[in-house]
Amino acid sequence: MPKPSAEPSFPTVICTVDVVLMTLKDDALHVVLLTRKNAPFAGAPALPGGYIHAQEDRTAWDAAARVLRDKTGIVSPYLEQLATYSGADRDPRGWSASIVYYALISEELLPEGREGLLLAPVAALPALPFDHGEIVALAVERVRSKSQYSSLPVYLCGERMTLPRLQAVYEAVLGEPINKVSFRRKIDELGMLEPIEGELTSGAAHRPAQMYRLRESYRRALSVVPRGINS
Amino acid sequence: MPKPSAEPSFPTVICTVDVVLMTLKDDALHVVLLTRKNAPFAGAPALPGGYIHAQEDRTAWDAAARVLRDKTGIVSPYLEQLATYSGADRDPRGWSASIVYYALISEELLPEGREGLLLAPVAALPALPFDHGEIVALAVERVRSKSQYSSLPVYLCGERMTLPRLQAVYEAVLGEPINKVSFRRKIDELGMLEPIEGELTSGAAHRPAQMYRLRESYRRALSVVPRGINS
DNA sequence: GGAATAGTGTCTCTAAGACAGTATCTA
DNA sequence: TAGATACTGTCTTAGAGACACTATTCC
Structure with missing residues (x-):
């Protein structure tokens, strides 16, 4: 040595x-x-x-x-x-x-x-x-x-989130609007969220949103899609 | 100070x-x-x-x-x-x-x-x-x-290259075959190569390939495509 | 019921891949 | 001419976006 x-x-x-x-x-x-x-x-x-x-x-x-x-x-x-x-x-x-x-x-x-x-x-x-x-x-x-291709923005949300909220977070980070149908397809594909049974937002004068949480295995690891979230 | x-x-x-x-x-x-x-x-x-x-x-x-x-x-x-x-x-x-x-x-x-x-x-x-x-x-x-989405592999080639050679280089790096038509569309989209007028490969018992060179502006900078070279 | 947003079904359109055709060289 | 690979035209198919329709809340 x-x-x-x-x-x-x-x-x-x-x-x-x-x-x-x-x-x-x-x-x-x-x-x-x-x-x-x-x-x-x-x-x-x-x-x-x-x-x-x-x-x-x-x-x-x-x-x-x-x-x-x-x-x-x-x-x-x-x-x-x-x-x-x-x-x-x-x-x-x-x-x-x-x-x-x-x-x-x-x-x-x-x-x-x-x-x-x-x-x-x-x-x-x-x-x-x-x-x-x-x-x-x-x-x-x-x-x-x-x-653009991963679940990174979920760390900007709290433990629980709705899909409309998550889409707003992605749009804020990316600086461009995202197609709602495509976005939901992608989040589904990422497979990182699970709905919290029976838990909905409330208080607003419109249909409430389903609350989701991060699956255990994605709490500290990213999930990615091959072709990007938007476009 | x-x-x-x-x-x-x-x-x-x-x-x-x-x-x-x-x-x-x-x-x-x-x-x-x-x-x-x-x-x-x-x-x-x-x-x-x-x-x-x-x-x-x-x-x-x-x-x-x-x-x-x-x-x-x-x-x-x-x-x-x-x-x-x-x-x-x-x-x-x-x-x-x-x-x-x-x-x-x-x-x-x-x-x-x-x-x-x-x-x-x-x-x-x-x-x-x-x-x-x-x-x-x-x-x-x-x-x-x-x-997957840039011109990086051209640095593995010399100054001049043919498209079949460049495709082989991409396939070697990525470890998977690439569709020829799509590959050529992508390389065209990257816009980094220009054909050397009149210069073709020779000596092989088949149609010769067009020789290309890197455009001046891409000699030290990468070119990228939004959706990836393959898939 | 009306207003507002959540969520979904489906059509369109773009772009990637398959496939086959033509081109051009050597032997 | 045969064989090989370069190059291109075009059809098919997968996926992203547009759009509209239904769902559910509060007022």
């Missing part, structure tokens, strides 16, 4: 994780930002992020989950690697590599009135420090892309 | 790049492996990889291109980030993060008889050190996935 310093060491890479946590508010995608407590850019809103703790985190995924939990109090049901942003110029502290994850959550599960936590609509994002603007853009593109 | 050591430092993350370089040989995907010169696993075939040189590499992409060029002599026309593998256990030297890139190249452009360079078929891969086996599997999946 060689010693760590058998090769010339290159210790100057700063290794961090960042998380793009997205939710749906007023039928528009929003990203969760946090007011930075430390320099650089102290006081500015930015993506939740932090150093990898080699003693504590088993993998970068664990680091991202820890950062998200500690800084926002959120445990997202979906947390996936997006990409790694790196380079000499992206952070004034030096050559850095940030392993970026993205996550989705229902608006209901967001903690209320937490200090320094804010929601920004991805369609009208404020200027962000580092390359966080570019990162959010890629995350949004990824979510749109995956939503 | 803060000093780099304003926060407690976590210098124990080893930051590297690895490259999964793939090519087509005998109509089967192969990956380029390199015999490791240094410990750990010296003497074993593994993915080309190395440390990020913060003084020299502007980004991790540059580091991957440098590693590929210096260790194999290859400059690939297509080099894209795949994912980052990280953790405490993947490298005996300690907590490491490897930013992995994948690349495609035509077999003709591979350097001949270079010391320590070998081609392994992805369908029958030898045991690889670190998590390189898992990495290659993901790279293959990515190439298959992208080939």
